[in-house]
Amino acid sequence: MTVIEAENISKRYIIDHINGNAKGNTLREIVTDNIKNLFTKKETNQVSHEDFWALKDVSFNINQGDRVGIIGSNGAGKSTLLKVLSRITEPTEGKITIKGRVASLLEVGTGFHPELSGRENIFLNGAVLGMKRQDIKKQFDAIVDFAGVEKFLDTPVKRYSSGMYVRLGFAISAHLEPEILIVDEVLAVGDADFQRKCLGKMKDASTSGRTILFVSHNLTAVQGLCNKAMFMQKGQLMEMGETNQVLATYLSHVQKTALESWWDTPEEAPGNDKVRLKSIKLVPSYLDNQKHLDVRTPFKIKIEFWNMMENANLNISLHLNSLTGECIFNIGTESRAFDKGVIYAECEVPADFLNDGSYSISFMVVKDTASAIYNFEESLIFEIEDYREGTAWYGKWPGYVRPKINFPITQLELESIS
Structure with a gap:
């Protein structure tokens, strides 16, 4: 069953360029220039406008249970696409049809009220997702344990570090059981243990039929988690399909320098x-x-x-x-x-x-x-680039060298352990 359908999605932003006598763009410089212009015949600054298309004619279908990795270089339109799918911003052109409850983790602090405590924000986010209070209570302890913020549960979240924000935000999004989970690169804020838990949680969620959209520069994580991938470039969808094929296409485009x-x-x-x-x-x-x-x-x-x-x-x-x-x-x-x-x-x-x-x-x-x-x-x-097989760990492998050294493991003898 198709749960997300995008038809010719485009998103335009207008960029202003100031041309003229202004020498800076601080408030003091702008006020000073404007006052000078009142008493001189100097030409006022001219503002020109430029259309910037963050997305252009993007179309795709995503089925229930798909785990879709969205890859591409910075500025490719990945985060803009997730914001459009999350209804944070409306597309300039095109149409989106979504079936199911959506939870998004796009930026540090997204969906939180800074003056409310962590406890209150858990219930607030659950209510936004349309859940009943009793259903939120059933998941409450698991959320707190996953996020590791028990000591700060009654502290206003405006005092949380960025890592605490992300841990709590992901825990809420994953445990309140949305049909569609949208996750941006914010997982990079967490440490290795948190990344491992997040990737494992997303894999578990996908086995229960939930749909996941995952933006990441960690191609190993995309390869291990996702059954499909989308390659974005300059606001356009270059290719969508089986993960390994799309990754191969992407990597052939991103050789940073000539060899x-x-x-x-x-x-x-x-x-x-x-x-x-x-x-x-x-x-x-x-x-x-x-x-x-x-x-x-x-x-x-x-x-x-x-x-x-x-x-x-x-x-x-x-x-x-x-x-x-x-x-x-x-x-x-x-x-x-x-x-x-x-x-x-x-x-x-x-x-x-x-x-x-x-x-x-x-x-x-x-x-x-x-x-x-x-x-x-x-x-x-x-x-x-990375390559990994035979492991469920998709975080960054530590170190600059990664030698393949023979390292056997064996059982010396059988014995009962009481």
């Missing part, structure tokens, strides 16, 4: 009068029909540079860093004597070594194993 940089002549290349970078590339050995790097993918790093020095003992020191600056590893080549010309180096990073995440490659050309000739910083930036 190769090169220069035709030394004059235009980075470096100095001694060395210039000719090319650097990352060459993956994709599995099957892959089009993106994931934790299973081995790859080679290939570097070419122009050497402008005669008979110089040179080596390369390569750093692989996280984008937050931590060095994951540093390796170096042997030092050898080279004449003028192009020098080439290559190394291979094995599969099942790096964790998912964003990384950068920097390297130095070193003379006589001691003097850095030039440091080519962040010469290449790349992304490794």
Whole structure:
């Protein structure tokens, strides 16, 4: 049975642009400019308007019991779509038909009255969902236990931290048994244990026939939880279907940077009068029909540079860093004597070594194993996606490395345990 039907949904916002003499947009600057304009012949600021379509002609059907992951980059229209489906905002064009009671967890504090206590907000949210007081009471203890806010139950929620807001909001939404549960990326606010509980709760809810819409950048969680996925891009629905197929399409679109940089002549290349970078590339050995790097993918790093020095003992020191600056590893080549010309180096990073995440490659050309000739910083930036099987945990796997190390477990002997 179809429970959500969207027909040509579009949402337009109007963006104002101020053109003219205003030098800022603070209240003080605006008032000052307006007063000056009263006594001068300067032209007043002109305001131009631009239409921005956050959603454009989006159509789809969702059946009862579907678990739909909505994926896409920032600004793709995912959150706007959920707000439209939650009736928080009306579409500019199109029609939505929803059958069933909807609970939404979209932003920290959504649906809460800040002056009311956690206890009062539980009953308020239940009433909004159309539940009777006695039905809310049956779920009350489970909500409080799941959220872990028992000590603060009679405290106004305006004093709650963002994590407490999210825990209580999700607990209310999940335990008051809506037919349709809509969850945005707010789960990222919680810690790993809370994420695990939330994902488990959503999986349990789906087995009882409830429909779930789940926006997340955690593709592993989407893959583990959802039987369908929607790929959004620039306000349009690019693809909807079986989760693995849609994820493959999405990942083929989101390679953040090219895996190769090169220069035709030394004059235009980075470096100095001694060395210039000719090319650097990352060459993956994709599995099957892959089009993106994931934790299973081995790859080679290939570097070419122009050497402008005669008979110089040179080596390369390569750093692989996280984008937050931590060095994951540093390796170096042997030092050898080279004449003028192009020098080439290559190394291979094995599969099942790096964790998912964003990384950068920097390297130095070193003379006589001691003097850095030039440091080519962040010469290449790349992304490794996650891949997981045989586990029910879909949160972020900790650490920068994720080696596949033999780790057997066995029972030594059978014995009775009293």
